[in-house]
Amino acid sequence: MHLSSSFKLETLMLAAFLVTLPIYAPNHLLFETGVYDTGAYMAPFANTLLGVSVVAGLAAAWASARPGGAARLLGRGWVFAGSGCYLAGYVLFVLAAAVPGFGAAPLAAAAGALLGLGTVELSVCWGAYMAQYDLRQALLWVAVMVGLSALLEMLLASVTFAVGLLVFCVLLPLGCFLPCWKAAQGRLSDRFVAEGAQGDAPLTLRRGLLAMMRLLAMPFAGLMVFAFLMGARKFILFDVVHMEVLGCVLGALVVVPLCFVRSSRPLLPVIYRLVLPAFALALIFLDSFPGGSVPLWFAAWLSYAFFGMLAILALASLAALAHGGELPCGFIFGVAVAAFAAFSILGVAAAATPPFQEQEGGPALLVVSTLFFVALIGEALMSLWRASRGAGEAPATDEGDELPGRPVAVPRPLNVAARCDALADEASLTPREREILGYLGRGHGIAFIAGTLVISESTVRTHVKAIYRKVGVGSREELLARVDEG
Numbered sequence: 001m002h003l004s005s006s007f008k009l010e011t012l013m014l015a016a017f018l019v020t021l022p023i024y025a026p027n028h029l030l031f032e033t034g035v036y037d038t039g040a041y042m043a044p045f046a047n048t049l050l051g052v053s054v055v056a057g058l059a060a061a062w063a064s065a066r067p068g069g070a071a072r073l074l075g076r077g078w079v080f081a082g083s084g085c086y087l088a089g090y091v092l093f094v095l096a097a098a099v100p101g102f103g104a105a106p107l108a109a110a111a112g113a114l115l116g117l118g119t120v121e122l123s124v125c126w127g128a129y130m131a132q133y134d135l136r137q138a139l140l141w142v143a144v145m146v147g148l149s150a151l152l153e154m155l156l157a158s159v160t161f162a163v164g165l166l167v168f169c170v171l172l173p174l175g176c177f178l179p180c181w182k183a184a185q186g187r188l189s190d191r192f193v194a195e196g197a198q199g200d201a202p203l204t205l206r207r208g209l210l211a212m213m214r215l216l217a218m219p220f221a222g223l224m225v226f227a228f229l230m231g232a233r234k235f236i237l238f239d240v241v242h243m244e245v246l247g248c249v250l251g252a253l254v255v256v257p258l259c260f261v262r263s264s265r266p267l268l269p270v271i272y273r274l275v276l277p278a279f280a281l282a283l284i285f286l287d288s289f290p291g292g293s294v295p296l297w298f299a300a301w302l303s304y305a306f307f308g309m310l311a312i313l314a315l316a317s318l319a320a321l322a323h324g325g326e327l328p329c330g331f332i333f334g335v336a337v338a339a340f341a342a343f344s345i346l347g348v349a350a351a352a353t354p355p356f357q358e359q360e361g362g363p364a365l366l367v368v369s370t371l372f373f374v375a376l377i378g379e380a381l382m383s384l385w386r387a388s389r390g391a392g393e394a395p396a397t398d399e400g401d402e403l404p405g406r407p408v409a410v411p412r413p414l415n416v417a418a419r420c421d422a423l424a425d426e427a428s429l430t431p432r433e434r435e436i437l438g439y440l441g442r443g444h445g446i447a448f449i450a451g452t453l454v455i456s457e458s459t460v461r462t463h464v465k466a467i468y469r470k471v472g473v474g475s476r477e478e479l480l481a482r483v484d485e486g
Helices: 009-020 025-032 038-065 069-073 076-098 105-130 135-158 161-184 205-232 243-258 267-287 294-324 329-351 354-393 416-427 431-441 446-453 457-471 476-485
Strands: none
Touching: 009 105, 009 135, 009 161, 025 038, 025 076, 025 135, 025 161, 025 243, 038 069, 038 105, 038 205, 038 329, 069 329, 076 105, 076 161, 105 135, 105 161, 105 294, 105 329, 135 161, 135 243, 135 267, 135 294, 205 267, 205 294, 205 329, 205 354, 243 267, 243 294, 267 294, 267 354, 267 446, 294 329, 294 446, 329 354, 416 431, 416 457, 416 476, 431 446, 431 457, 431 476, 446 457, 457 476
């Protein structure tokens, strides 16, 4: 796969959206120094913003689970309305910074409500756009965009308010432009959902949440811990840069090289079962040193890079889940925004409790971080134990499927991709079936495909059966023979 060839220049607008995303607290730093009556304005604004984001996110997930709801949510009317709310909310914010008297609590609540509605809609739209990329592509470009947006946030925090506001007002419409443009062309849609990966059972909130937890439990948990810590403590370096922002820059620098790692196993399990547990063990070791020591100071910096990595991995995983088509984009990103806002509220509430007020909340946050580190390491050990047990005991259950947890090593022709494309054209396969045929043609089995595409093994088997039927074969061996025939 040539990762660089998958990039489109228009994707750079995602960085503009991330810089203006209001539920990410560091984006408020510019306005916190410029609003006339900050004390009266920011609290009702933030509370309304987060509360409306929770309700609107769950509503978007529920609507996406209804017949035709996913398409309506990505239709021109909803996208334009969401962008209008987003822009109008920030207009009130700018007026509160530019005109005395606009910093009143009712206007703050109105701005928060408008931005909450717009945030959910635009997050769904950008999620649908990023669904065009598979996991490796999404991981690379999300890391680049998050790193770029963090650098832009550092720029906004280091200039005068007037210059920062001017740059912000340029970035704001850029973050809305691409979703509106794609929606106007009718090209912003859940193209994979129409392939029937969900089967006959209707999608419900409970069924969708269980599917998300089954496929992305640790990435989702990492994003929630990031949201909680961000709400519980705001550590600003030199009174200019949020440490979360610097952590995202460092996290992006770590994640980008991982995109080019070649492995016989799916990339996401390798990261969560090997890379992140090793990182967490190092942090636990450094955190064991006495307060004020150099190792503990170093651990504090590394922890922000660690959680920046978690945020990037989670966003890329959500995009990959949307790419897999097992759940609608509106459901995936509606739940993600609602949960992020809810855990931010929990973080803000926790910050007012005595444990989080002692030593600026450092010890309490260390406990929360360590608990997550332990959970991450424990889940990795359990996954490796289950994989080794399955490889030693369970036989393959489908024709051509590899043993659970064991990679397939089947030598294939160098031009297998072209042969698979030709066979897919001949059999009139859907885009999802064409993608899975490419993995089958290269000798990969059910477990590898499921882990790579972030979909369930049962969904992969459903698509494999459809491929067998359309191609006119009855086993993996017959399918590979058809591919080899060219």
